[in-house]
Amino acid sequence: xxxxxxxxxxxxDLYQRMRKGDRxxxxxxxxxxxxxxxxxxxxxxxxxSVADDVAQEVFMQLxxxxxxxxxxxxxxxxxxxxxxxxxxxxxxxTRPTEPLQDRPGQLDLLSDLLKNEAMAALYExxxxxxxxxxxxxxxxxxxxxxxxxxxxxxxxxxxxVRSRLHRARLLLGSTLRMAVLR
Amino acid sequence: MSCFWVPRIIECARTGQxxxxxxxxxxAECLHCERRWAQEELLSSRLRSIRQASAVGRSSVExxxxxxxxxxxxxxxxxxxxxxxxxxxxxxxxxxxxxTTWPHRQTxxxxxxxxxxxxxxxxxxxxxxxxxxxxxxxxxxxxxxxxARMGIEVDTASPSPIxxxxxxxxxxxxxxxxxxxxxx
Numbered sequence: 001x002x003x004x005x006x007x008x009x010x011x012x013d014l015y016q017r018m019r020k021g022d023r024x025x026x027x028x029x030x031x032x033x034x035x036x037x038x039x040x041x042x043x044x045x046x047x048x049s050v051a052d053d054v055a056q057e058v059f060m061q062l063x064x065x066x067x068x069x070x071x072x073x074x075x076x077x078x079x080x081x082x083x084x085x086x087x088x089x090x091x092x093x094t095r096p097t098e099p100l101q102d103r104p105g106q107l108d109l110l111s112d113l114l115k116n117e118a119m120a121a122l123y124e125x126x127x128x129x130x131x132x133x134x135x136x137x138x139x140x141x142x143x144x145x146x147x148x149x150x151x152x153x154x155x156x157x158x159x160x161v162r163s164r165l166h167r168a169r170l171l172l173g174s175t176l177r178m179a180v181l182r
Numbered sequence: 183m184s185c186f187w188v189p190r191i192i193e194c195a196r197t198g199q200x201x202x203x204x205x206x207x208x209x210a211e212c213l214h215c216e217r218r219w220a221q222e223e224l225l226s227s228r229l230r231s232i233r234q235a236s237a238v239g240r241s242s243v244e245x246x247x248x249x250x251x252x253x254x255x256x257x258x259x260x261x262x263x264x265x266x267x268x269x270x271x272x273x274x275x276x277x278x279x280x281x282t283t284w285p286h287r288q289t290x291x292x293x294x295x296x297x298x299x300x301x302x303x304x305x306x307x308x309x310x311x312x313x314x315x316x317x318x319x320x321x322x323x324x325x326x327x328x329x330a331r332m333g334i335e336v337d338t339a340s341p342s343p344i345x346x347x348x349x350x351x352x353x354x355x356x357x358x359x360x361x362x363x364x365x366x
Contacts, residue, residue: 018253026253030246039236052245059249061306063256068306073335074326082333086307089355093309109235122228141196141229142236155327166192173221176228 011076043138046127050091058083081153121179133168140165195222302358306333319349
């Protein structure tokens with residue numbers, strides 16, 4: 001049991017070690033959460049520049065001397081997603097987004113995929129969903145989080161996550177069906 | 183039209199499971215659910231493609247380097263030494279002298295000063311208020327998870343709602359929160 005705790009420390013343990021100056025703990029936290037936070041921000045915003053900014057800024061805030069997280073008061077991951085969500089909301093309002101397809105000269109499977117008209121329509125429809133619905137689709141279907149995990153990150157009951165996801169899928173499915181038939 | 187089977191159909195499609203015999207039988211009998219099943223399968227396959235495409239092709243090496251660089255440059259709690267204490271004392275002395283001899287300058291906006299004076303905690307990354315923007319304060323009983331969604335940490339183990347005042351701008355987005363009592 002102790003060996004496992006050493007091999008796979010919790011986020012909160014890593015955070016405590018990081019606050020004491022342990023660089024390796026920060027590296028582990030970064031490796032564990034940055035890719036998912038980036039993808040979350042990418043799909044929530046539809047913009048790579050916003051996603052880069054959010055993924056970076058969340059960690060900048062985390063290592064800042066006077067940031068507001070206290071491990072005694074809750075898990076780290078919902079805190080990170082809370083910061084990311086606020087940052088995305090702010091940047092979506094203030095920064096114009098560039099279409100993901102317009103990224104020539106880079107190995108980018110997502111951009112290539114979105115050159116397909118139906119896929120582009122689906123992704124655009126995802127961006128137009130209300131935040132709470134988009135959150136459910138991104139966490140449950142694009143990030144493959146369980147309903148329980150998504151509920152923790154969204155701060156709502158499991159049943160609410162499920163109903164939001166089902167509602168969102170109905171909206172997305174209709175858009176996609178029309179785009180395919182076109 | 184909503185059928186009792188729709189949630190099961192959606193879950194089956196999004197998890198990629200083969201429909202059970204009962205679901206298959208229902209799909210054969212219900213045109214609405216048959217269409218919905220086809221739509222859900224199509225949507226699931228496209229979302230799966232997006233998921234797979236977005237999981238590759240990005241390097242976070244540069245971002246990681248910047249974070250570690252910033253981390254190395256930031257002060258650590260255990261690095262308090264005599265030189266640091268001397269520097270703090272000197273800063274305090276300079277600050278005190280500056281404060282008492284120079285005209286006082288207000289660094290926070292009047293609104294922000296009022297917030298902190300009244301015990302409000304700013305919501306991280308919230309948009310700043312525009313000049314002259316009206317704010318409203320609403321008293322509400324919030325769940326700890328509501329605080330987490332705003333990026334503010336409270337005791338999520340607490341079973342009861344937390345009584346708080348939420349300050350919002352004209353766009354109804356929260357800017358600051360004040361918790362009543364000792365629940366923070």
